[in-house]
Amino acid sequence: MSKGDPICLGCGEKLETLEHLLLKCKKAKEIWKATPIQWDGIQELTGNFNSWWAALSEAIQRDQGMDHISLTAYILWQIWKSRNDKEFNNKTHDPAQVINKAWNAWMEFNEGIKKARRCSIEQTTAPLQMEEQEASQNPDNRSAGMHIRIATKWNKASKSIGYGIVAADCRGQDVMGWKMRENES
Known part of the structure; x- marks a missing residue:
């Protein structure tokens, strides 16, 4: 051959x-x-x-x-x-x-996918936790806080699901966001 x-x-x-x-x-x-x-x-x-x-x-x-x-x-x-x-x-x-x-x-x-997800979540939550601690330690900042918006979207054509979280400060300014797209599950 x-x-x-x-x-x-x-x-x-x-x-x-x-x-x-x-x-x-x-x-x-x-x-x-x-x-x-x-x-x-x-x-x-x-x-x-x-x-x-x-x-x-x-x-x-x-x-x-x-x-x-x-x-x-x-x-x-x-x-x-x-x-x-x-x-x-x-x-x-x-x-x-x-x-x-x-x-x-x-x-x-x-394992790489899991690690990437953990990193995304940690990068998003760490700054939020610090701001919460700062707000609770400063009595003049009692009106300060974070507003969390959560959204999901399903794309039937591509059979994918998108979801995300956006954190905004008390003035409505987006501070941090995280999103992910996955195949339908």
Whole structure:
């Protein structure tokens, strides 16, 4: 087999189409068997990646559906990278290695998201707490205070939710704000 050969490197039997490489090849099937999530009911769609992905995306409505979808994307990415490692470096990876790489990358991403959220919240609340302490320590500032506005917005077209908090001083001047946009949950 030479580079650029249309036959799949994983099984050496079929044409290497997107569907075959990611979903139907015996090597890909071994990886999917080892995954911590299973996509029951969409196996018959593996002949068309777009249909398979559209059916998989409906899981967004389930508990932890977005987590399952994003982990699936990381698994697909690692299958692709494993295939390229075989093609260009002649290295093979067993299913557990592929899944572990996907899992670790997904966990690292989730930790980064959590850390970013914590930082946003801490940056917003620390100045507010200091102002509250200053106002309570100064009796002449009893009319001083903060007004908090909270808003949410759902965009049906993009299936995203936005929410935010704005703190304003007693004169109505915005002092601090925080907002976030997420996929629908």
